[in-house]
Amino acid sequence: MARTLIALISGSSRGLGLETARQLAARGYRVVLTGRDGLAGKAAADKLTGEGHDVVHHPLDVDHDHSVRRLAAFIADDPRLGHLDVLVNNAGIFPERDPQTGTGPAALETPLKTVRQTWETNCLGALRLTQAVVPLMRRHGYGRIVNISSGYGQLDGMGGGFVGYRLSKAGINVLTRVLAAELQPEGILVNAIDPGWLPTRMGGPKATGSTAAAAADVVWAATLRGDSPTGRLFHDRRPMPW
Numbered sequence: 001m002a003r004t005l006i007a008l009i010s011g012s013s014r015g016l017g018l019e020t021a022r023q024l025a026a027r028g029y030r031v032v033l034t035g036r037d038g039l040a041g042k043a044a045a046d047k048l049t050g051e052g053h054d055v056v057h058h059p060l061d062v063d064h065d066h067s068v069r070r071l072a073a074f075i076a077d078d079p080r081l082g083h084l085d086v087l088v089n090n091a092g093i094f095p096e097r098d099p100q101t102g103t104g105p106a107a108l109e110t111p112l113k114t115v116r117q118t119w120e121t122n123c124l125g126a127l128r129l130t131q132a133v134v135p136l137m138r139r140h141g142y143g144r145i146v147n148i149s150s151g152y153g154q155l156d157g158m159g160g161g162f163v164g165y166r167l168s169k170a171g172i173n174v175l176t177r178v179l180a181a182e183l184q185p186e187g188i189l190v191n192a193i194d195p196g197w198l199p200t201r202m203g204g205p206k207a208t209g210s211t212a213a214a215a216a217d218v219v220w221a222a223t224l225r226g227d228s229p230t231g232r233l234f235h236d237r238r239p240m241p242w
């Protein structure tokens with residue numbers, strides 16, 4: 001009997017993470033849906049279950065070792081889970097951006113506290129979670145890791161503003177390269193996706209992109225065949241310069 005494919009998505013109680021959860025579940029994955037707020041996460045999981053999807057909810061705050069460790073132990077021990085095939089490092093914050101105006105302070109005026117928090121969640125949070133769950137991919141010698149990056153993290157053509165967010169997304173691009181090199185011999189592919197500007201809580205209602213289309217791109221990267229590229233940044237499924 002074929003084993004159940006298991007996918008874990010950080011920050012999946014809303015936005016791009018939730019839509020990715022829905023689409024991976026529609027592809028037959030058992031999805032571990034996670035969110036900082038246990039009630040919002042449970043409500044999102046119940047909604048997907050009501051749509052007929054196979055979804056398991058567990059709280060997760062990627063900023064904290066204990067939360068990440070608890071989730072990894074839950075996946076390892078729960079009889080419905082026990083291993084992992086897909087990890088989507090999606091959780092992210094963008095506190096520098098004023099949601100009304102879409103603007104933010106210049107680098108010289110940005111509080112270091114804000115930069116540090118953004119780095120902690122967007123970059124270190126992804127590394128922390130990856131370190132905790134890759135052993136669950138090794139159980140079957142298979143894995144797909146998708147890091148959600150951003151055009152703001154691309155050094156190629158980089159401009160001013162949003163220094164904290166840019167650092168964090170350039171950092172996740174570095175993580176993508178390093179992890180891809182280290183994990184390729186074990187059958188684990190690691191790629192980054194720039195989803196474009198999306199009408200989520202982060203992107204705001206004026207965003208011009210489609211969350212459903214971006215989630216489909218994440219699912220594409222999460223289900224690549226073994227002979228596919230690793231350590232790349234994609235937008236609309238096309239490789240992008242770093």
Ligand SMILES: NC(=O)c1ccc[n+]([C@@H]2O[C@H](COP(=O)([O-])OP(=O)(O)OC[C@H]3O[C@@H](n4cnc5c(N)ncnc54)[C@H](OP(=O)(O)O)[C@@H]3O)[C@@H](O)[C@H]2O)c1
Pocket residue numbers: 010011012013014015016017035036037040060061062063089090091092093121125148149150151194195196197198199200201202203204207
């Ligand atoms: N929207 C855009 O235009 C855009 C463009 C490029 C890249 N991105 C990236 O796409 C990803 C998803 O963003 P989105 O647009 O869907 O924004 P969103 O609606 O604000 O969703 C962000 C998600 O991240 C979660 N999160 C934040 N901090 C967390 C933490 N410490 N631990 C665990 N989860 C945490 C949030 O959970 P809570 O419910 O607990 O707050 C929420 O579920 C992010 O990495 C973002 O940087 C977005």
